[in-house]
Amino acid sequence: MSEITKDNIAEELQRDLEELEGRKTKKNMTKKKNNKKAKKETKESKKETKESKKEKESKKKTIEKKSDKEHTVTTPEKNTDTTPVDPEPNPEDELRSKRVFYGGIAIIIILFLALLFGGKYISADDPTGAVTYGGFEFVKDDTHWRFSWQREGVEYRIPLRFNPLEAETVPVKGVLDPKFNKLSPIYIVFDPxxxxxxxxxxSLGAGELSFNLVQALGKQIESACATAHESCGNHSIVQCGDKDKAVVMLKTASPTQITIQDTCITIQGEGMELLRGIDYVLYKWYGIIR
Incomplete structure (x- = not known):
């Protein structure tokens, strides 16, 4: 049996301490290793949690965006048209407007037909020929006497139903007020x-008169009625004697004549005689008959 000595006890104690220290160190190392591993796992877990959170937020935004897109209501463009909306039309006003509209069209058609085709049905019986009057030459075709006339450097080829020699014999009563030439428009009037x-x-007479007044003489005209009638629509009611109005009244009556009172010229005649009176007035305005 070995002798137990103080030195042996010291050595044994030293070994035990070293072994204990070694175990402690190993344990600490294991603990540190475990702590490090735990920290790493915690970090990775947090990272995964963060990534998962980002992914969820991204998905949520995608879903919200898609939902917003699906529920987006297209806003109509703002109407910038400031045109006022008309109120619901009154049936009587609408009927009256239609009557005026169609009446106006009818008058226009009548005037143009009178100018373009009227001569095929109603014409003067003068033979084709030529006439010189007041320095102007008049040439006859099937329906009209034509001559050249200038205003402000522009030449016009004027067609009238009668030549000046035929028209100058129409009787004229009265003297025209010079104020007539300063008034506008010139009202062309008949009694319906x-x-x-x-x-x-x-219609033929009104067409010939209107054409020459507007196209060659440069006058402004307006159709009017002497008395009220449904065919007049919204045309003015104008009579001789109306103050400050230039009036040309057309009448179907005998004898053929022209009556002048202040600023009103009344031309009357039956059939083509009415056209002869109208041509007299036009020749006066052209300065051919003096």
């Missing part, structure tokens, strides 16, 4: 209620 009215020749 006159039982003697020959509307075919009145």
């Amino acid at each position: 209620n006159d039982p003697q009215s020959d509307f075919s020749h009145l």
Whole structure:
């Protein structure tokens, strides 16, 4: 049996301490290793949690964006048209407007037909030829006497139904007020209620008069009625004697003549005689008949 000595006890104690220290160190190392591993795992877990959170937020935003897109209501463009909306039309006003509209069209058609085709049905019986009057030469075709006339350097080829020699014999009563030439418009008037009215020749006469006044003489004209009638629509009611109005009144009546009162010229005649009176007035305005 070995002798137990103080030195042996010291050595044994030293070994035990070293072994204990070694275990402690190993334990600490294991603990540190475990702590390090735990920290790493915690860090990775946090990272995964963060990434998962980001992924969830991204998905949420995608879903919200898609939802917003699906529920987006297209806003209509703002109407910048400031045109006022008309109120619901009154049936009577609408009927009246239609009557005026179609009446206006009818008048225009009548005037143009009178100018373009009227001569095929109603014409003067003068033979084809030529006439010189007041320095102007007049040439006859099938329906009109034509001559050249200038205003402000522009030449016009004027067609009238009668030549000046035929028109100058129309009787004229009265003197025209010079104020007539300063008034505008010139009202071309007839009486729709006159039982003697020959509307075919009145239309021809109004067409010839209107064409020459507007195209060559540069006057402004307006159609009017002497008395109220449904065919007049919204045309003015104008009569001789109306103050400050230039009036040319057309009448179907005998004898053929021209009556002048202040600023009103009344031209009357039956059939083509009405056109002869109208041509006299036009020749006066052209300065051919003096």
